Amino acid sequence: MKHTGKELISKVMRHEEVPRVPWVPFTGVHAGFLKNYAADEVLQDADKLYESLLEVVRLYKPDGMPICFDLQLEAEILGCELQWAKDAPPSVISHPLADTDEIPNTTISKNDGRLPLVFDVTKRIKKQVGDEIAIYGLFCGPFTLASHLRGSKIFMNMLKNPDYMNKLMAYCTEIALTMVDFYIEAGVDVVAPVDPLISQISPKHFNAYCSENYKKIFKRIREKGAFSSFFVCGNAIKNIEVMCQTGPDGISVDENLPMKEAKEITDRYNVAIGGNIPLTTVMLFGNQQDNMKFVIDMLDNLSHKNLIISPGCDMPYNVPAQNGIACAQAVHDPEKTRKFVENYKKVDDIEDIEVELPDYENRTKPIVEIFTLDPVACAACTYMLAVWEEARKELGSFAEWGDYRYNIKEDIARMRKLGVKNLPSIYINGKLRYDSLIPSKEELINEIRKA
């Protein structure tokens, strides 16, 4: 019996056995990258965000997905200034409570700040794919929110002014509970407080200031019929146990945490755990095989009950699409992927063969070459080859066409000579044109006509 992604996520969150480990790519601003939208565009334009998320669905075949990964939504409404960037989420650059000990009494409404955009897109995505894919609603956890508002003074406050700290945390928890209600009303399946700063404090201080507040949050989520996932960044191994004790259905961790060790703890509490593909060394700078291998190694080394595969945190903006596709492929078809990675290693050991490259400088027509790993076994290669073939069908003898595959020795030699680093890639007249992003047919045809 085939399960939808949503069903798989639900089973994991209910701590049941699953036929396949599900995967949830945290495509925050990276979703915009897939459609050539800058980070600040995709977080401020509902249509662009919606379009980008549909591209995530198409390419990455997620079982669950967040609408956005923006820990600044609430802080912005409550008076923090933000600094925007083209290739990253915004950063908080001012702290309205830095110079006052007064605790605000302002609440937030669904119409404040960028919340209308978030909930509008949530509902649209829910309508479009929500039967198949679990929708995650992420919000800034109360401790990180408190640090946005108070600034770095918060850490000394924890030591020297516990009364103030408790009041500030109570206020931020009320904001969190409001976000829970909003997200559930919008129809999300999983509500996820994201609290990176938790990893920086000791379990003693987590218990003093966060524990009871988080118990309230997870109780509210449960009472309203949704699942919960507690996100933390950094090596939070010392806090995993106390986090489990607050009652989430799942915890999501990043690459700094030894996953096996963390899962031993979460299994004791029967809490699901998600993670933890490294963001920079694997997803951003690795190649497809690196990503496939990492996921396969996780599947081989961890028990599958209570497990979700995901990036360690919000994916860097310009992760090559083929790496996300590779992770998806490894999750959806681990057997085929395992063989593919093994075969790729063997091919890598062959000797150089003499090949002649086309005379790109003296060409009489554009030369369009596609280089793939294995267009049958590699999903990213399949997508790119499909676009290349459509362009070839339409343009015909307007250009010269070359299709080279990493499972053919002579083609490997050609790739080495040309200096092809990433696969799949499309080169036009000997110059790399596409590797991170898979173009549309129209875009590729336009580029060929201009060449």
Place this chain on the structure above:
Amino acid sequence: MQLALISGFLGSGKTTLVTALAKNLVEKHRQKVLLIVNDVGEIGVDGQLMKQFDTQVYELYGGCICGHLPNLIHILQEAPEKYPVDHVLVEASGIAKPSNFVHTIIKYGPETMKTKVLALADAQRWLELYEVLEPLLESQIKSAELIIINKIDTVTSQELEQVTKAVSDLNPEAQIIKLSAYNQDDIAGLAEVINHV
């Protein structure tokens, strides 16, 4: 090219230190410096300052802590061609663990770059902060080859001794320098150490 990655908690004086160090390296050692900071606004960097120091300044940004590393690597990869410099001074986020950065910098940064990891300990607050932030501060101290105890002019000799012992116990192998980032002689001494990586 040499890179000094300076970690230390928020408010420990990293920005003051890297700015003073950059000035000293440029003026006294005639070196070209690339400064990578967390918040350009804090040191009031503008065209005038850059011109004066002959120093390139770039800012790391990006939502969650995790977002800084890709930006940093991108700048470092471009550095040899775009900004040929002698020294790169990187002020790590006040809540970043240097071990996260160092391995990736060494792997993906320019091949000829030598990296040194420094940790800044605030003499005034370190012991108290350690009570709250043990995981973070321990990681910063343990990752460092050189520990700088800053703000020594704000504590008694007994307090300074306590902090020195605490950081030394965590990392007995590291060199320790005690200074005030506002003292020119102290900064000059640090610059000499940095130059002998």
